[in-house]
Amino acid sequence: MSSLLAEMADKALKLNIPLSVQLDLTYRCNERCVHCYLDHDDHGEMTTAEIKHLMDEMADAGVFILTLSGGEIFLRKDFFDLLEHARRLMFCVKLKTNAVLIREREAARLRDLRVESIQISIYSHRPEVHDAITLIPGSLKRSLDAIRFLKSQGLKVIIANVLMTQNMQDYPSVRALAAELGVECTLDPTVTPMMDGNRSTVALGVEQSALRQVFRDTSLVGNVDEFCAIPPPAAENDLETIPCSAGHTACYVSPYGEVFPCVQFPLPTGNVRQQRFVDIWRHSEQMNDVRSIRLKDLTTCPSCSHAGTCTRCPGLAFMEGNMRGPSTQDCEKSFARTGIPSANMLAKKNAGASLRNANLVQIRALPTSVGTSPAGAIA
Amino acid sequence: MSRLYVARNPRVAARSLDGEMMIMSGRDSTLFTLNKTATILWQSADGTTPLDEIVEHRICTEFEVAPAVALQDAETVARELASHEILQISEEPIPPRNTVAGESR
Numbered sequence: 425m426s427s428l429l430a431e432m433a434d435k436a437l438k439l440n441i442p443l444s445v446q447l448d449l450t451y452r453c454n455e456r457c458v459h460c461y462l463d464h465d466d467h468g469e470m471t472t473a474e475i476k477h478l479m480d481e482m483a484d485a486g487v488f489i490l491t492l493s494g495g496e497i498f499l500r501k502d503f504f505d506l507l508e509h510a511r512r513l514m515f516c517v518k519l520k521t522n523a524v525l526i527r528e529r530e531a532a533r534l535r536d537l538r539v540e541s542i543q544i545s546i547y548s549h550r551p552e553v554h555d556a557i558t559l560i561p562g563s564l565k566r567s568l569d570a571i572r573f574l575k576s577q578g579l580k581v582i583i584a585n586v587l588m589t590q591n592m593q594d595y596p597s598v599r600a601l602a603a604e605l606g607v608e609c610t611l612d613p614t615v616t617p618m619m620d621g622n623r624s625t626v627a628l629g630v631e632q633s634a635l636r637q638v639f640r641d642t643s644l645v646g647n648v649d650e651f652c653a654i655p656p657p658a659a660e661n662d663l664e665t666i667p668c669s670a671g672h673t674a675c676y677v678s679p680y681g682e683v684f685p686c687v688q689f690p691l692p693t694g695n696v697r698q699q700r701f702v703d704i705w706r707h708s709e710q711m712n713d714v715r716s717i718r719l720k721d722l723t724t725c726p727s728c729s730h731a732g733t734c735t736r737c738p739g740l741a742f743m744e745g746n747m748r749g750p751s752t753q754d755c756e757k758s759f760a761r762t763g764i765p766s767a768n769m770l771a772k773k774n775a776g777a778s779l780r781n782a783n784l785v786q787i788r789a790l791p792t793s794v795g796t797s798p799a800g801a802i803a
Numbered sequence: 804m805s806r807l808y809v810a811r812n813p814r815v816a817a818r819s820l821d822g823e824m825m826i827m828s829g830r831d832s833t834l835f836t837l838n839k840t841a842t843i844l845w846q847s848a849d850g851t852t853p854l855d856e857i858v859e860h861r862i863c864t865e866f867e868v869a870p871a872v873a874l875q876d877a878e879t880v881a882r883e884l885a886s887h888e889i890l891q892i893s894e895e896p897i898p899p900r901n902t903v904a905g906e907s908r
Contacts, residue, residue: 428834432825439821488818488825516816516827538814538829580832 432488436673437666441486442705444674446687449475449506450495451679455522455558457545459588459628461618462495469679472502474697476509478677481701483513489540493520493687495679504533511537519543520584523570524563531573541580543610544571548594549601557590571605581607587638588615588628599643613638614753617743619690626753635760652761658732663720667738671714675705685714689739691747714738714747723749728767730758809857809881809890810850810897817845830888840866841880848890850897854881 436443450469451462470478482490490510497503498521510517519534523544526534534542544567548554554564574581583602585595595611602609615629630638638644645651666672670686671693677683681697683704684690693711694704705711717738720726723746725736735758740751750768759765765773811817814829824837824845837845840862847857858874866873884890891897 426834428825428836432820432834432836435820441820443820483818486818486820488816488820511813514813514815514817538816540816540827540832 433669433673436486439486440706442482442673442675443487444489444491444669445482445487446491446493446674446676447475447478448493448495448677448679448687449497449500449503452499453494453496453522454499454524455496455560455563457558458590459557459586459615459625461616461625463618463620464495467680469500470681470697472505474681475506478681478696478701479506479510479513479515481696483515485702485705488516489518490515491518491520496525497521498525498530504537507534507537507539511539516540520545522558522563522567523574524560524566526570526573528573531570531577531579534574535577535579539579541582542574543582543584546583546585546598546601547588548591549597550594553591553594557588568601568605571607575606581605583607583609585609585611586615587611587613587630587634589630589634590628592630592634595638596641596643611638611644613757614737614740616688616740621743623743629753632756632760635757639757639761652763654762654764655730655733655758657729658719658726662732663726664718666715667717667719667736670738671711675711677701683708683711685711686739688737689714689742689747691739691742717748721748724768724771725750729764730755730762730766734758734766805894806853806855807878807881808850808852808893808896809844809848809854809885810893810899811845811848812888812891813899815889819846826889828887828889833887835887835889837884840876841884844877844880845884845890848881850891850899854878 433443450466451464452466453464492507497519500506507517517539519539519542521542521544546554546567547557551564555561571581583598585598587595599609613630613635615625617623617626639652640648642648670689675683675685676687677696681695683693683696683701685693691710691714693708696704719731725731725734728734734754736754737751738747740753741747741749744752750766752768755766755768759769812829816827817824819842822839822842824842826835826837828835843861843865844857847861854877855874858877859870862873862877863870881890881892885892
């Protein structure tokens with residue numbers, strides 16, 4: 425994040441303004457990715473008029489960054505009509521798409537409308553791996569063709585590479601492909617449970633040993649010793665910090681008008697079909713509950729060695745059953761990074777009284793004046 | 804002396820945050836923030852109101868400043884913003900573009 429944008433985010437936080445919103449236009453999709461957290465049926469999407477009205481309300485509420493996602497956004501026949509409306513309202517528009525439906529004409533239209541960036545999911549440089557994840561033969565070729573069309577129009581493209589056991593070994597080649605195409609590449613080792621709570625998708629995620637390998641790749645994390653160091657103890661002000669921007673300067677709206685703190689945080693806070701967006705943002709009991717949480721209020725995390733450096737996701741914690749509890753997936757990331765189990769992992773082991781893992785102990789670093797934080801290459 | 808006209812460039816992204824505009828360049832996504840005076844200039848830049856009228860009716864009424872000095876400053880700011888493709892300036896009124904005409908909020 426640029427320093428000016430960080431400054432704006434601080435200001436928005438103080439003023440309780442939703443600076444950034446992800447709006448999913450549809451859950452329908454032309455791919456069937458094995459790890460997807462959505463169902464792909466239409467349960468009554470908002471109409472064109474409803475979405476335009478919502479955009480008007482969001483602009484009035486101060487939303488600046490509008491991410492349009494899905495499902496596959498280009499399946500909406502009114503997509504360009506909605507995008508034009510969004511740009512007329514001067515949103516900074518980012519898109520998330522599989523790009524299968526983007527050809528030269530669509531790329532040129534996106535350039536004319538000055539979309540800020542287009543994030544495209546690429547799972548592997550090999551069709552047999554990528555297409556086996558999307559379950560659509562030929563999808564890698566279509567997506568890569570689209571990236572070339574978009575690049576030829578001078579647009580900013582970001583490849584999003586979700587890491588799973590199925591494609592884990594291919595990420596260096598995906599990054600090389602991104603470099604060759606002249607686009608950015610982000611890596612995300614987190615596979616989220618489905619929005620209905622079904623956790624079967626989580627099993628597709630990379631294993632500890634693979635995650636450890638990723639966290640020791642200098643091309644991703646820079647200085648491995650620093651990145652994987654024993655975490656420094658949490659400072660007192662760390663315990664007063666907010667977990668992330670969800671519900672503070674950002675939120676998510678589903679195709680049915682439901683408002684949530686984040687796409688990864690399925691706590692319903694209201695519906696724009698019944699209430700004004702700004703009223704949900706400001707007055708929803710659930711949104712204000714999320715806002716009230718500080719690190720010191722969490723059940724297990726304040727006493728954890730990783731408290732000051734953990735990337736705990738409150739949404740994943742919510743899906744585990746308690747938004748004030750730990751997120752085991754993030755505990756596992758901290759463990760893979762440093763080799764030190766989290767307080768949550770220890771508590772679970774103790775509860776299970778397993779002797780097999782009796783070597784799990786927490787190690788705390790001596791207090792230092794210089795803190796370290798995880799590098800930003802990995803989401 | 805010819806009059807100057809200013810218009811918001813519809814290619815940028817923009818939003819008012821606590822009375823100050825944050826603007827993202829459509830050229831390279833650089834983020835800018837405008838101070839209160841530049842924000843008034845931006846919000847008044849409809850392409851049809853001459854800059855001297857904007858200064859007289861919107862800026863001099865808000866700030867204690869001599870009109871001639873204010874106009875000179877406003878011209879400098881307008882040219883600076885135009886160099887970043889945030890504003891368009893012309894000696895003729897600027898019609899709205901056919902693509903998307905930005906609404907200032």
